[in-house]
Amino acid sequence: MNSGMIYAKNIHKSYGNLEVLKGVDLTIEKSEIVSIVGASGAGKTTLLQILGTLDMASNPGDSSIQINGIDVNNLNAKDLAKFRNEHIGFIFQFHQLLPEFTALENVCIPAFIKKTNRQESEKKAKELLGFLGLEKRHDHKPSALSGGEQQRVAVARSLINGPSVVLADEPSGNLDSESADNLHHLFFKLREEFGQTFVIVTHNQDLANMADRKLTMVDGKMVV
Numbered sequence: 001m002n003s004g005m006i007y008a009k010n011i012h013k014s015y016g017n018l019e020v021l022k023g024v025d026l027t028i029e030k031s032e033i034v035s036i037v038g039a040s041g042a043g044k045t046t047l048l049q050i051l052g053t054l055d056m057a058s059n060p061g062d063s064s065i066q067i068n069g070i071d072v073n074n075l076n077a078k079d080l081a082k083f084r085n086e087h088i089g090f091i092f093q094f095h096q097l098l099p100e101f102t103a104l105e106n107v108c109i110p111a112f113i114k115k116t117n118r119q120e121s122e123k124k125a126k127e128l129l130g131f132l133g134l135e136k137r138h139d140h141k142p143s144a145l146s147g148g149e150q151q152r153v154a155v156a157r158s159l160i161n162g163p164s165v166v167l168a169d170e171p172s173g174n175l176d177s178e179s180a181d182n183l184h185h186l187f188f189k190l191r192e193e194f195g196q197t198f199v200i201v202t203h204n205q206d207l208a209n210m211a212d213r214k215l216t217m218v219d220g221k222m223v224v
Contacts, residue, residue, distance in 0.1 A: 005030040005165060005197040006051060007066040012059045013046050020046045021057070022220035030164075033191055033198040035208040038217035044201040045169055047217070051199065052167045053084045068164050085113055089158030089196075091168040097142040097150055097157075103129065104138040107156045114161055121160070128156040131193070132186070148179030155186065159194065166190075168200040172207060184210055 006028040013021040020043045028034050036044050049055040050065065053072050057063045065072050068087055075083055097106045104125050111121035129135055132152040142150050151171065158166055168187075172180035184207045187198055200207065208214050216223050 005032070005068060006199070007064070008051060009064040010059070011047065011050060011057045011063050011065070013043070013050060013055070014058045020220055021050070024217075024220075024222055026051075026215075026222065028197060028199060030197055031191055031195045032213065033187060033200070033211045034213045034215060035200045035202055035211035036215045036217060037202065037205070037208045042217040043220045044217050048167050048169050048199065048201050051165075052088050052090060053080055054090075085110060086161055087164050089161070089163035089166040091151075091154055091158050091166065091171045097153055099142050102139050102141055103134060103145065103149075103153045103156075106142070106153055107160055110157060111160045116161075124160055125156065128159055129153070132156055146179075147175055148182065151175060151179070151183060152186070155183070155190075159190070159196075162194070163196065165197045165199070168198065168202075170202055171200065172202070172204055180204065180207070 006026065008024060008026040011021050011024040012019070024043075024047055036047070038044055046055070050057055057065070060073050063073070070083065072080060072083065098109070104122060107125040107128060108121045111124065126135070126138065129138060132155060134149060134152055134156070137145060137149060142153070145153065151174070172183050175183060187200070188210070190196060191198060200211065202208050
C-alpha cells in the first residue's frame with residue numbers, strides 16, 4: 001500500500017499508434033491542491049480521465065492507480081462506477097448541466113444515483129448552493145444563470161457525495177476573468193472547509209501558480 005490520496009505508477013495510454021501517455025508516475029497527498037499544466041496535446045486531460053476512472057491505462061497489468069487506498073485496477077465495472085460516484089467529483093470546462101432541470105435538481109443527480117433519499121439529497125444540495133452564494137438560485141434552470149453561476153452549480157454537483165478527490169479539467173476556461181478568479185479562490189475555500197484533494201488541469205497560469213504544487217506535462221510525461 002502506498003501513501004498519498006492518489007498514487008499512480010507507470011501510466012501508459014495509446015490510441016491506435018498514437019502514444020499519449022508514456023509512463024506517468026504521480027503521488028498527490030490528502031487535501032493537496034495540484035495543478036497540471038502543459039501544451040495542448042501533452043496528455044493532461046487523458047491523465048485526468050484515467051485518474052478519474054473514466055478511462056483505463058493501456059497497460060493495466062503493468063501499472064497501478066490507487067485512490068484513497070483502493071487499487072482501482074482491481075475493481076469490476078459495477079464496483080468502479082460505485083467508487084467513482086462516491087469518491088470522485090468532476091468539474092469540466094463545459095459545466096454539462098442538464099438544461100431541463102433546476103440548479104437544485106442538477107446538484108442532486110449524483111446523490112440520487114447513489115440512492116440517497118430525496119430529502120437528504122436536497123438538504124445537502126441547498127447547503128452547498130448556499131455555501132457557493134447561490135441560495136436564491138435553487139429553482140433557476142441553467143439558461144437563467146450566468147456562466148459563473150452555472151459553473152458554481154457544477155462545483156456543487158461535484159461535491160454532493162462528499163468526494164475525497166475533485167478533478168477539474170479547465171474549470172475556468174469558459175469564464176470571464178472575474179468569475180474565473182472567484183472560482184479559483186473558491187477551490188481553496190472548499191479545501192479549507194471540506195478537506196478535499198484537488199487535481200486541476202488548466203492553461204490559466206494564475207490558477208496554476210496558486211496551487212500547492214504545479215506539475216508540467218510535456219509530450220506524455222511529467223517533467224521536473
